[in-house]
Amino acid sequence: MIVGLLFISSEILLMPTFDLASTSLRDLNRALHQIPDGANDLNFNVINPRGSHSVAVGVDKPIVVEIHGSVGYYCAGMNNGGIVTVHGSAGPGVAENMMSGSVFVEGDASQYAGATGRGGLLVVKGNAASRCGISMKGIDIVVHGDIGHMSAFMGQSGNLVALGGAGDALGDSIYEARLFVRGKVKSLGSDCVEKEMRREHIKILSKLLERGGVKGVKAEEFTRYGSARKLYNFHIDNAEAY
Amino acid sequence: MTYSNAYTPPRKSATFDDYALAEIRRAAATGIYDIRGAGAKRKLPHFDDLLFLGASISRYPLEGYREKCETSVVVGSRFAKKPIHLKIPVTIAGMSFGALSGNAKEALGRGATIAGTTTTTGDGGMTDEERDHSQTLVYQYLPSRYGMNPRDLRRADAIEVVVGQGAKPGGGGMLLGQKITDRVAEMRTLPKGIDQRSACRHPDWTGPDDLEIKIQELREITDWEKPIYVKIGGSRPYYDTALAVKAGADVVVVDGMQGGTAATQDVFIEHVGIPTLACIRPAVQALQELGVHREVQLIVSGGIRSGADVAKALALGVDAVAIGTAALVALGDNDPRWEEEYQKLNTTAGAYDDWHEGKDPAGITTQDPELSKRIDPIAAGRRLANFLKVMTLEAQTIARACGKNHLHNLEPEDLCALTIEAAAMARVPIAGTNWFPGKNDSQGALR
Numbered sequence: 244m245i246v247g248l249l250f251i252s253s254e255i256l257l258m259p260t261f262d263l264a265s266t267s268l269r270d271l272n273r274a275l276h277q278i279p280d281g282a283n284d285l286n287f288n289v290i291n292p293r294g295s296h297s298v299a300v301g302v303d304k305p306i307v308v309e310i311h312g313s314v315g316y317y318c319a320g321m322n323n324g325g326i327v328t329v330h331g332s333a334g335p336g337v338a339e340n341m342m343s344g345s346v347f348v349e350g351d352a353s354q355y356a357g358a359t360g361r362g363g364l365l366v367v368k369g370n371a372a373s374r375c376g377i378s379m380k381g382i383d384i385v386v387h388g389d390i391g392h393m394s395a396f397m398g399q400s401g402n403l404v405a406l407g408g409a410g411d412a413l414g415d416s417i418y419e420a421r422l423f424v425r426g427k428v429k430s431l432g433s434d435c436v437e438k439e440m441r442r443e444h445i446k447i448l449s450k451l452l453e454r455g456g457v458k459g460v461k462a463e464e465f466t467r468y469g470s471a472r473k474l475y476n477f478h479i480d481n482a483e484a485y
Numbered sequence: 486m487t488y489s490n491a492y493t494p495p496r497k498s499a500t501f502d503d504y505a506l507a508e509i510r511r512a513a514a515t516g517i518y519d520i521r522g523a524g525a526k527r528k529l530p531h532f533d534d535l536l537f538l539g540a541s542i543s544r545y546p547l548e549g550y551r552e553k554c555e556t557s558v559v560v561g562s563r564f565a566k567k568p569i570h571l572k573i574p575v576t577i578a579g580m581s582f583g584a585l586s587g588n589a590k591e592a593l594g595r596g597a598t599i600a601g602t603t604t605t606t607g608d609g610g611m612t613d614e615e616r617d618h619s620q621t622l623v624y625q626y627l628p629s630r631y632g633m634n635p636r637d638l639r640r641a642d643a644i645e646v647v648v649g650q651g652a653k654p655g656g657g658g659m660l661l662g663q664k665i666t667d668r669v670a671e672m673r674t675l676p677k678g679i680d681q682r683s684a685c686r687h688p689d690w691t692g693p694d695d696l697e698i699k700i701q702e703l704r705e706i707t708d709w710e711k712p713i714y715v716k717i718g719g720s721r722p723y724y725d726t727a728l729a730v731k732a733g734a735d736v737v738v739v740d741g742m743q744g745g746t747a748a749t750q751d752v753f754i755e756h757v758g759i760p761t762l763a764c765i766r767p768a769v770q771a772l773q774e775l776g777v778h779r780e781v782q783l784i785v786s787g788g789i790r791s792g793a794d795v796a797k798a799l800a801l802g803v804d805a806v807a808i809g810t811a812a813l814v815a816l817g818d819n820d821p822r823w824e825e826e827y828q829k830l831n832t833t834a835g836a837y838d839d840w841h842e843g844k845d846p847a848g849i850t851t852q853d854p855e856l857s858k859r860i861d862p863i864a865a866g867r868r869l870a871n872f873l874k875v876m877t878l879e880a881q882t883i884a885r886a887c888g889k890n891h892l893h894n895l896e897p898e899d900l901c902a903l904t905i906e907a908a909a910m911a912r913v914p915i916a917g918t919n920w921f922p923g924k925n926d927s928q929g930a931l932r
């Protein structure tokens with residue numbers, strides 16, 4: 244199953260390496276699920292992912308997975324405690340429903356990045372497409388570039404940070420998620436409004452920027468958006484907004 | 486003397502009947518559509534419109550108490566390492582904690598476990614009570630993803646990807662503020678007391694090609710152990726079944742428009758979707774054409790009340806059925822013993838459907854701790870087990886009369902129809918004839 248060693252920089256890292264050109268996805272995920280408590284080998288390399296779906300899904304241990312190349316759908320889905328890095332771009336639903344841990348995407352992320360995530364940190368160094376953070380439930384997402392339309396749709400809790408701009412209908416039908424956008428927001432969705440940046444928000448955001456590897460950017464440069472809470476209980480006069 | 490026949494009695498409109506008029510007045514007074522629980526209440530072609538032919542000279546019956554009639558069924562063996570073994574072909578449909586009280590959920594688990602069948606979670610996630618009291622538990626994967634987590638996925642016995650429900654194909658969910666207690670709110674990561682809208686589409690996939698990838702992800706997360714069901718609301722059962730099979734489902738669940746709901750707009754319940762009876766043959770045809778009938782199991786729900794309904798569904802090619810409303814009634818829902826309290830809620834036993842308001846006198850569709858106490862999970866679980874037993878005995882009685890030693894051996898040839906509509910939908914002849922609409926349709930009427 245473990246097919247070799249990988250040379251990174253000039254260091255020889257004695258990390259177990261899975262070559263998805265010759266190893267099945269099943270073997271990779273099974274190995275990641277079968278790590279015994281207290282194991283020493285907690286670092287894994289994946290090479291030649293070539294857009295495979297469901298790479299490193301259901302990780303349940305504090306392991307480190309370095310994926311060298313781009314992945315398809317649902318990479319690191321339901322991650323619970325793992326640290327997964329994609330040295331490439333990620334297809335739809337990266338880190339969907341993450342519980343804890345962190346997922347880093349060095350390139351861009353497609354639709355639904357961090358969808359329904361409950362915890363942990365997702366960092367996208369490039370841009371994220373539409374519906375980033377859709378239905379988020381506690382995850383923190385930091386996107387260094389732009390986020391697409393309908394991002395944070397029905398976002399329940401957690402924080403979504405975009406250093407660039409946001410597409411149409413940001414935060415549509417949002418509940419209690421916090422949105423911080425530095426660039427231009429094309430339009431706000433139903434019940435999403437601009438909110439005051441108070442000290443507590445500066446503090447939360449500064450910490451997120453630090454954790455997201457952002458340098459030279461101040462929390463004060465961002466605008467905060469959140470719920471107007473007008474759709475929380477049905478009222479007929481709001482019918483057009485539903 | 487007046488001539489008494491010179492009088493035209495008041496005549497009410499068949500179009501603007503009392504119910505339609507009352508609805509107009511209610512809408513005008515409140516400014517909101519009617520939201521309610523339960524399924525379609527209008528009269529629809531249903532299993533009552535079918536009859537069994539019974540054995541005669543051309544085929545012989547089995548002896549009631551001596552000759553065995555098997556009832557067990559294995560579901561989920563297509564791809565899953567650990568398929569589900571059901572003792573009876575009747576399962577308990579997904580109903581959420583939130584919509585139902587904790588005691589009601591526990592009772593469903595207890596009853597199903599005694600009977601040797603499965604229960605199903607619902608929108609809102611899995612509770613420890615239902616996991617602990619259900620020997621085999623199906624975990625729903627819904628658009629809202631409330632309470633979704635990998636631990637519960639792994640401690641479930643099967644996973645049901647919910648695309649739709651018969652009561653509202655194409656609709657999302659709703660749990661109104663009144664029912665959101667601290668515990669329900671916490672499970673759903675939302676503030677207390679606000680309306681909880683569940684999305685109508687999944688947040689991270691659209692269309693059959695994505696569904697295939699999503700199913701693969703769920704299988705990878707759970708190491709290919711759990712059967713994966715796909716539940717659809719009855720609207721285009723032929724195509725939806727075929728697409729679910731193509732996407733890799735182990736089991737397809739089709740819920741017809743009589744299927745219950747915890748809270749949906751009345752207009753949705755009564756006017757969107759097709760009757761359960763109309764769903765079955767197209768779904769079976771899709772499975773047969775793909776060569777997977779009996780390999781991918783078909784579970785059908787929506788208005789199933791008795792062993793006769795079970796036997797008829799199975800005769801049309803279904804592998805097992807699921808019940809929601811009937812199970813709640815077995816627990817004590819709409820029981821005439823609470824009539825006085827139903828009256829106070831401006832309704833009557835048998836008609837109570839304001840399940841979204843959380844005031845259920847029977848303690849089932851509520852989160853009120855006092856009302857919930859009215860249901861004793863052990864006694865109610867026993868009643869459900871009894872009911873499931875009776876349904877099974879009834880179905881066996883019919884199967885033996887048709888000469889079948891397994892419920893699955895029932896076949897369309899054992900049936901006839903009472904109405905043209907039922908004949909067309911079930912594709913069985915009208916009683917006393919050998920004709921049904923579409924019989925000679927070479928195109929295959931179902932597509």
Ligand SMILES: Cc1cc2nc3c(=O)[nH]c(=O)nc-3n(C[C@H](O)[C@H](O)[C@H](O)COP(=O)(O)O)c2cc1C
Nearest residue numbers: 578579580581607608744745747787788808809810
């Ligand atoms: C109170 C209640 C709650 C329900 N909650 C869900 C749910 O959370 N998810 C789901 O897929 N279906 C739900 N349903 C629909 C059932 O799973 C099932 O499809 C339907 O009840 C079957 O029809 P029947 O009630 O006529 O037996 C619910 C139904 C009821 C009555």
